[in-house]
């Protein structure tokens with residue numbers, strides 16, 4: 001009964017949109033559809049009239065028929081009254097009167113004739129009256145515009161524990177019904193509705209994802225019930241290209257669609273006019289949930305904008321992102337490269353914040369990315385336009401970031417995340433298992449936006465805020481069975497949308513040519529890092545931050561196919577040995593720039609130039625303290641020259657063997673060098689960052 005009520009309500013709410021039409025045929029169909037439920041009583045009346053005529057022809061003079069018909073009439077009337085005992089009192093009486101009237105007339109018509117005496121008048125007046133009474137009853141019972149918790153609503157709401165709540169006028173959109181709900185003040189709260197959602201879905205025989213509740217932020221007893229009966233996401237949609245090539249990063253990034261077909265989008269920079277804060281994003285989903293494609297949706301959108309650069313660390317050797325690698329301003333493959341990149345972000349934050357402040361920007365905006373020709377945004381004291389080169393938005397993307405975040409530590413990461421926002425930097429962090437053992441709660445709290453793909457049900461609370469889960473979002477229900485399904489929470493999105501599921505676009509092999517075109521476009525038209533950001537990166541990474549390769553380099557690379565194009569970006573010199581060991585396939589890594597480097601060349605040989613064997617077996621010559629320190633300084637310079645900007649004792653093992661020096665001696669020298677300012681401690685014990693010598697100056701305006 002409850003289920004029928006709910007389904008009827010839903011059917012009524014949807015019927016205008018499902019059955020309506022505006023042409024002639026549509027109007028006819030519509031009227032027929034509206035009239036259909038009211039026809040049965042009239043058919044009943046016609047049937048009784050016909051039965052009266054036929055019955056009279058057959059039994060006009062039959063005494064047994066007269067007795068039988070009279071008894072049957074009484075039995076049917078009594079039966080109708082008894083059968084109706086489960087319905088309301090009025091309905092029971094109404095049924096009994098209708099049956100009594102119909103069967104009495106039929107009996108009399110059979111025996112005396114349908115036109116005898118007042119029989120025809122009785123039929124013509126009483127029949128329509130009875131049929132109409134049922135029509136009226138039906139209309140009152142199913143008025144979809146009725147508000148208030150009456151009738152079916154009251155029954156349904158009572159069944160799901162929300163008696164005395166009231167449902168207001170519903171808004172019907174394609175595949176979406178929204179109805180305001182007001183709870184009984186002082187008795188129920190919005191939390192009660194959230195808890196009752198599953199019961200409501202069960203009552204309406206819908207999946208739990210179809211029923212959501214969006215509380216009114218200004219009231220504890222008002223909100224909106226949202227019902228989306230059909231899963232429009234079941235169909236896969238392939239990526240066909242970026243949504244807004246050449247637009248600004250300040251405009252929305254479209255990564256898929258919602259279940260009612262609306263675009264699924266998010267923003268990275270803040271916009272005070274839109275009441276939106278800038279944000280960092282977590283892309284979280286278990287293996288097979290479609291996290292790779294979700295990331296590609298976001299990255300292609302970012303790279304298609306004119307005023308943004310991307311630094312990306314991907315320990316999975318750019319398996320998913322290789323085609324887009326030439327479009328990145330800086331790409332590293334994890335390990336030491338990531339450490340350096342994180343350090344560069346840290347260094348870029350104050351430099352960029354200072355530039356923004358000097359040019360009168362309270363936070364990054366589109367105007368900051370261009371040449372500074374506006375006297376409103378000048379760093380000159382005389383108030384004239386300064387003409388400084390602009391500052392593009394920076395996205396620092398940490399793919400598979402669990403290890404990196406752990407190494408960085410909570411405080412360091414939280415600090416970076418907090419300060420990066422005011423420096424026009426967004427962090428994007430992707431995580432395979434969105435769970436507490438992968439990322440601490442304080443790190444998680446530093447990432448306000450999330451693209452939550454399918455996960456283990458136990459990890460839902462980590463992916464999404466509790467309030468959104470209470471409103472009906474359940475990425476745990478998708479796990480890896482519904483790839484690309486996601487809930488997105490981010491500033492700028494209408495909060496009512498948070499519990500609505502969306503689905504990303506799929507990247508198949510057919511997307512590769514378009515991604516290659518996009519990478520070429522970004523090389524030709526994308527933003528340059530600019531002196532401030534490039535200066536910060538160079539200060540940390542030395543000569544091994546090169547910025548994005550220009551289009552010519554890519555053209556050369558494209559002749560070597562997509563695989564080679566992926567390596568056209570400055571390879572990650574810090575990890576080249578690891579690359580080979582991991583069989584990344586990026587061999588032979590002989591870029592033009594590397595031609596002069598002898599891969600066999602080792603750290604500086606001993607001063608006396610003897611032909612020291614590579615491993616162990618020292619020459620026997622032990623340098624005196626002064627010579628040893630000089631050799632150590634040379635070794636640091638050599639590391640710096642080769643771009644290995646983070647070192648520790650283990651990097652000196654071969655060097656120790658060659659020079660007959662011990663690792664403890666090296667450890668002591670490393671600490672000493674840190675005190676002297678040649679090295680700087682990192683967040684990892686025993687690892688030191690080489691401070692470029694001499695320190696390059698930031699070319700800030």
Ligand SMILES: Nc1ncnc2c1ncn2[C@@H]1O[C@H](COP(=O)(O)OP(=O)(O)OP(=O)(O)O)[C@@H](O)[C@H]1O
Nearest residue numbers: 236286287288289290291292293483484504505506
């Ligand atoms: N939006 C989508 N629509 C349809 N299919 C999708 C969508 N996104 C991903 N898929 C498909 O789902 C499968 C798994 O996707 P993918 O490899 O990206 O998952 P993943 O979460 O990145 O897994 P892993 O972390 O193991 O790489 C692939 O076959 C992919 O084509």
